[in-house]
Amino acid sequence: MSRLELYSPEGLRVDGRRWNELRRFECQINTHPNAADGSSYVQQGNSKVLCLVKGPMEHGANLAAGTKLDPNGPVLSLNINYPPFASNERKKRPKNDRRLQEISIILKRCFMKTIVLKNYSRTAIDINLTVLAMDGGLLACFCNAITLALIDAGISLYDYVSAVSVGLYDQTPLLDMNALEENDLSFVTIGVVGDSDKLNLTLCEDKLPLDKLERLISLGIEGCHRLKELMDLQVRVAGGQLQERQ
Amino acid sequence: MASVKRQRPTDGLAVTQKVFVRSRNGGALKIVREHYLRDDIPCSSVCCDDCEEYYRPSPDGQPSEPILSGEPLEITKNGIGRHYLILDTNVVLNAIDLLESDKVFYDVVIPQTVLEEVRNRSYPIYMRLRALCKNDDKRFVVFHNEFKTDSFVSREKGESAQDYNDRLIRKCALFYSQHLAKHKLSVVLLTSDKNNIEKAVNEGIRTMSLHSYVSLLPNYSELEDMLPSNETFSRQLTEISYQEYYSPARLMGGIKSGTLFQGTINISSYNFLEGSISVPSMPKPLLVLGRENLNRSFNGDTVVVELLPKNKWKKPSTEIVDEETINSNGVGDEDEDEVVISDQERRLLAEHAVAAQGEDQKVIPTARVVGIVKRSWRLYVGQLAPNSASKDQVGGNAAKSCFVILMDRSLPKVRIRTRRARELLGKRIVVAVDSWSPTSKYPDGHFVRVLGDVEDKDAEQEALLLEHDVEYRPFSKNVLDCLPKEGHDWKVPEKLDNGDPQLAQRRDLREKLVCSIDPPGCVDIDDALHAQRLPNGNYEVGVHIADVTHFVKPGTALDQEGASRATSVYLVDKRIDMLPMLLGTDLCSLKPYVDRFAFTVLWEMDEDANIVRVDYFKSIIRSKEAFAYEQAQLRMDDPAQQDELTQGMRILLQLSKKLKQKRLDAGALNLASPEVKVHMDSETSDPGEVEVKKLVEANSLVEEFMLLANISVAKKIYDEFPQVAMLRRHAAPPATNFEALNDMLRVRKGMHISLESSKALADSLDRCEDPQDPYFNTLLRIMATRCMMAAEYFSAGNYGYEDFRHYGLATEIYTHFTSPIRRYCDVVVHRQLAAAIGYEPLHPLHRDKAKMDLVVKNINKRHRNAQFAGRASIEYYVGQVMKNTQSVHEGYVIKVFSNGIVVLVPKFGVESLIKLESLGDIRTSHFDEDLYKLTFTDKNGSERQVSVFDRVQVSVTSQLDEMTGKRKAQLLLA
Structure with a gap:
């Protein structure tokens, strides 16, 4: 069995990046103007995620019958669609994959802190995520895609939430891990509010030495800031186009 | 953290590679990997100023610097001048030793492509190459050519991976030669692939084979020897492939027709590549030499072998071979040409084999394993090979293959996949073996659990028990439910006529002066003795054995558990009981001052210890005292002690001496084993000191009467149950076993051991004395013991009466009767004896020959394992003592x-x-x-x-x- 050098002594990662480099990040908003109120497409390296947002509306389509709307804010419902072709091993995921359910709960919590709740009492917001290809950074891609789609849907947010995963190779933190690295190393995913140092999201499913965590997070925050810039750029481009059309 | 300069490589060019790999189950698996190209990869040459800005500090602030010297080696011939070297994969693989030499090869560039290829082909060489790159003096650098825009080429359609890699390497060489041209430095690509040389020369790259390059060096003559013998030599790094086993039908047919042989393989503990197998049709065991011939068999497997042609017959090796001293294709592996011989030839060979063995040539027929009838696989204890875990300095989460080295040196390493390699390093772990495919050199297994740290006392003890297959878990509830409800309060009934017909059959011997003599600290007292003078001048001698079968009724869970454990196991500081503590150390144990049930053998003996009458019955006794050996000895030696108990003991002693003399006269052997005893510090339970076991007369007193009881009982149960009586035999050692020892004796000392009978053997052993060396005789006895056959239990129907002989004790018939608390054999014998005297009917379990055979087989196995475990435990503690x-x-x-x-x-x-x-x-x-x-x-x-x-x-x-x-x-x- 051949194993790869995940981080060579020369300081290069398995795909040729250095430790503090993000993968190629591309995003678009308003990709599906007719299908939803807000939509976005996010590509981080080879991970590709599509997000559609419907709402705010009076009845959520995804909501279970009898769910009461909340007078203090919107009811978020999150649906993740992870087709078999998206990952390397074509395996069918069960309907209620525990991991995806957990992720959707985490994302809901994160965005309930980001949406300006008081504007959306007694409404429902449906978020649909579709994974087109996955090469690491699942949660981070979701988070970034939702942020953009919510912005596209015109839902008022306090700020961007940009997310990225950071892993640890021996003593070296690695920014924005791909699937190969994620398989082998411990990592933490963090989501940062705008340009601040506030974390709106952290998820670590592996063991990590506690004394390294701070270093990972500080590297992650810088990565998130950079992602936020890129997303902001794209939002402004889309905004510009909208203006032109009107 | 300091400011992080982050560059998005998207500014450059990102290439996405798609690779299609066929997965194992036949489906296609699409693997897509990103691949970022960049400019900022330095060439690592000191004199290059273009790459200066590319040296980035590592994340922890270590600056990186150019490594290749500005003044590399200059060769004037062929106009090479000052130059760096670029190596191809085949050069690294073949000449890694030369690369590591300090006489040659400085300023070397290893392209990333080569590094990865080496890694895939041979991990150890990769590690050595990486070590070279760390070595400051050698100035080796890895150049990540595939990540550098200037030296990357895309794979063409239809191009093989090999060709693509070669092209990448050539491109890398080209890049270097152009990049360094202005500094008047040249680059030489070394490869041993002729095609590649040709192509490279066409592309204008200076290329050479390793030989022609080394021949240009000034110190060529020194280096010549270190060159790999043949340039085209390609190291076979693929794992060896074993021969497939024959089909079951062919095996069956072969065994029937006498061309194939079945037996249990036994791998030498000195040489793990040498196995021997005893087959009924051959006088001596066949040899199985080498990995290929052993063909994936484990020590103890039941295998089928085929004889090899006569020109491959060999002497047993006189070498010691450890696994660690053997590298992948080292000593002991035969060059295996496919041997095809017909059945007829095979039969002929078999005849030759018998003949060759008879002629006492030193050549022994060799065989190879062609089929495995039964695997002896069980759980094995071992530890992770140190190099397999340090492999990755990094705690990865992905499962990795590691080797587990088993404690038993005659077994191969086992490959397991684990995510916790680093955690498991230095721990005793349990693994199970799953399979061994013909294409893999080592068997595959999986991790079961951790026992603890290596050298930790508890872990080692558990390892030892597991390794010897000793059941050591606490007794289960349904076993414990079979014990008397009263627990420790159980008492012998006050009145003997309480209507219980069995109780009525017991004789009341509570008035007799019974005592027990055991090793110090013994709590499970199996036996007690008494003797008294009868009015007619003869002696009455009683041996009383704990009546375990009163509590352990056949067919109960308790009985089954006892049958499966078969024996108690004695470790240095722990005892693994066959029966629950309550029975072993209390209710059955013939403790002093309390009433206990016993099974008694009562003799009437005359002055010369001849048996006049013998009687067997169940009884109730009350031991007057429990002595330790030394204590008993002191009491008997003390003339002031004139009480009746001591008198009785003296009678016993005196009779036992006579019994012993008779036994020795009959030819009983006095063998020796290098047994020692470890003293434990009572407070810290650390092993204190080691002492060779000492014997006093009292030992022999007990021993003689136990032997006598065993023999008497054996006769009785054989008379009653000639088919199923549980007996013990010790076969005479075949003369061949002593051949080697006798030859050594003859050559070195001019002595001889004769083997005609046990008497002759005993006498000749006595004669072998070296006046200069008093220990020599004991040494010889130890060595002779190793040539002996092992004694075994059997049920009477399996052998003719003449084969019942116990060679070591020189008696015609023998069994074990005297330790039912710690041996299951004795339990069975007790039941048979009880049936023989009409105490109770014999349970069908012990009447059925087939069932008895199973019991016997298990007892023999457990007994052997228990001995090994005990010895291993002593060995471990002796090791701990010597540590300091x-x-x-x-x-x-x-x-x-x-x-x-x-x-x-x-x-x-x-x-x-x-x-x-x-x-x-x-x-x-x-x-x-x-x-x-x-x-x-x-x-x-x-x-x-x-x-x-x-x-x-x-x-x-x-x-x-x-x-x-x-x-x-x-x-x-x-």
């Missing part, structure tokens, strides 16, 4: 190999190998096989001879074997 001390002791050479000797140190009862390397110069050594003599020049330069039976001074230390984690005695000639 180093001392010089007397030792005896008991075996001589061509590359080492085996020395026994009586003081510790340990024997260990001394390899020739540690003795002296290997090259000047001479091994005289006929004289069992090894001549060598020792470390001081003086000539030294060592031969079998020599007394030598050895310094004894104990050393932790890194590979197995076992502490072993390390001996050195002093």
Whole structure:
């Protein structure tokens, strides 16, 4: 069995990046103007995620019958669609994959802190995520895609939430891990509010030495800031186009 | 954290590679990987100023610097000038030793492509190459050519991976030569692929083969020898592939027609590539040599073998072979040409084989394994191979393959996949073996659990029990439910006429002066004795054995558990009971001052210890005293003690001496084993000191009467149950077993052991005395013991009466009756005896021959395992004792190999190998096989001879074997 050098002594990662480099990040908003109120497409390296947002509306389509709307804010419902072709091993995921359910709960919590709740009492917001290809950074891609789609849907947010995963190779933190690295190393995913140092999201499913965590997070925050810039750029481009059309 | 300069490589060019790999189950698996190209990869040359800005500090602030010297080696011939070297994969693989030499190869560039190829082909060489890159003096650099825009090329359609890699390497060489041209530095690509050389020359790259390059060097003559013999030599790094096993039908047919042989393979503990297999049709075991011939068999497997052609018959190796000394294709592996021979030839061969063995040539027929009937796989204890876990310095989460080195050295390494390699390093772990496919050199297995740290007392103890397949878990609830409800309060009924017909049959012997004599600290007292003078001048002698079968009724869960454990196991500081504590140490144990049920054998003996009458019955006794051996001895020796109990004991002693003399006259053997006892510090339970076991007369007193009881009972149950009586036999050793020993004796000492009968053997052993060396006789006895057959249990129907003989005790019939608390055999015998005297009917379980055979087989196996476990436990503790001390002791050479000797140190009862390397110069050594003599020049330069039976001074230390984690005695000639 051949194993790869995940981080060579020369300081290069398995795909040729250095430790503090993000993968190629591309995003678009308003990709599906007719299908939803807000939509976005996010590509981080080879991970590709599509997000559609419907709402705010009076009845959520995804909501279970009898769910009461909340007078203090919107009811978020999150649906993740992870087709078999998206990952390397074509395996069918069960309907209620525990991991995806957990992720959707985490994302809901994160965005309930980001949406300006008081504007959306007694409404429902449906978020649909579709994974087109996955090469690491699942949660981070979701988070970034939702942020953009919510912005596209015109839902008022306090700020961007940009997310990225950071892993640890021996003593070296690695920014924005791909699937190969994620398989082998411990990592933490963090989501940062705008340009601040506030974390709106952290998820670590592996063991990590506690004394390294701070270093990972500080590297992650810088990565998130950079992602936020890129997303902001794209939002402004889309905004510009909208203006032109009107 | 300091400011992070982050560059998005998207500014450059990102290439996405798609690779299609066929997965194992036949489906296609699409693997897509990103691949970022960048400019900022430095060329690492000191004189290059273009790359200066590309040296980035590592995340922890270590600056990186150019490595390749500005003044590399200059070769004037062929106009090469000052140059760097770029190596191709085949050069690295073939000439890694040369690369590591400090005479040549400085300023070398290893392209990333090569590094990865090497990694895939051979991990050890990759590690060595990486180590070279860390070495500052050698100035090796890895150049990540595939990540640099200027040196990357895309794979073309239809291009093979090999060709693509070659092209990448050439591109890399081209890049370097252009990049460094302005600094007047050239680059030489070394490859041994002719095609590649041709293509490279066409592309204008200076390319050479390793040979032609080295021949240009000024110190060529020195290096010549280090060159790999043949340029085109390609190392076969693929794992060896074993021969497929024959089909079951072919195996069955072959065994029937006498062309194939079935037996249990036994792998030498000195040489793991040498197995032997005993087949009924051959007088001597067949040899199975080499990995390929052993063909994936484990020690103890039942296998089918086929004889090899006569020209491959061999002598057993006189070498010691450890797994660690053998590299992938080292010694012991046969060059395996496919041998095809017909059935007829095979039959002929078999005849030759018998003949060859008869002629006493030293050549032994060899065989190879062609099928496995039954695997002996079980759970194995071992530890992770140190190099397989340090492999990754990083705690990865992905499962990795690691090797587990098993504690039993005659077994191969087991490959397991684990995510916790680093965690498991230095721990004793349990693994199970799953499969061994013909294409893999080592078997595959999986991790079961961790026992604890290596050398940790509890972990080692558990390991030892597991390794010897000893059941050590606490007794289960349904077993414990079979015990009397009263627990420790159980009492012998007050009244004997309470209506219980069985109780009424018991004789009341509570008035007799019974006592027990046991080792100090013994709590499970099986036996007690009494003797008194009868009015007619004869003696009445009673042996009382704990009546275990009163509590352990056949067919109950308790009985089944006992049958499966079959014996108690005695470790240095722990006892694994066959029966629950309540029975063993209380209710059955013949403790003093309380009433206990017993099974009594009562003799009437005359003055000369001849048996006048014998009687067997169940009884109730009340032991008057429990003595330790020494205590009993002191009491008997003390003339002031004139009470009746002591008198009785003296009668016993006196009779036992006579019994012993009779036994010795009949030819009973007095054998020896290098057994020692470890004293434990009572407070810290650390092993204190080691002592050779001492015997006093009282030992022999008990022993004689127990032997007598066993023999009497054996006769009784055989009379009653000639088909199923549980007996014990000890076969006479075949003369061949003693051949080697006798030859050594003849050559070295001019002595001889005769084997006509046990009497002759006993006498000849007595004669073998060396006046200069009082220990020699004991040494000889130890060695003779090893030539003996093992005694075994059997049920009477399986052998003819003449085969019942117990050779060592020189008696016609024998069984075990006297220790039912710790041996299951005795339990069965008790039941049979009880049935024979009409106490109760015999349970069908012990009447059925087939069932008895199963019981017997299990008892034999467990008994052997228990002995091994006990010995291993002593060995471990002796190792712990020696850990703290180093001392010089007397030792005896008991075996001589061509590359080492085996020395026994009586003081510790340990024997260990001394390899020739540690003795002296290997090259000047001479091994005289006929004289069992090894001549060598020792470390001081003086000539030294060592031969079998020599007394030598050895310094004894104990050393932790890194590979197995076992502490072993390390001996050195002093």
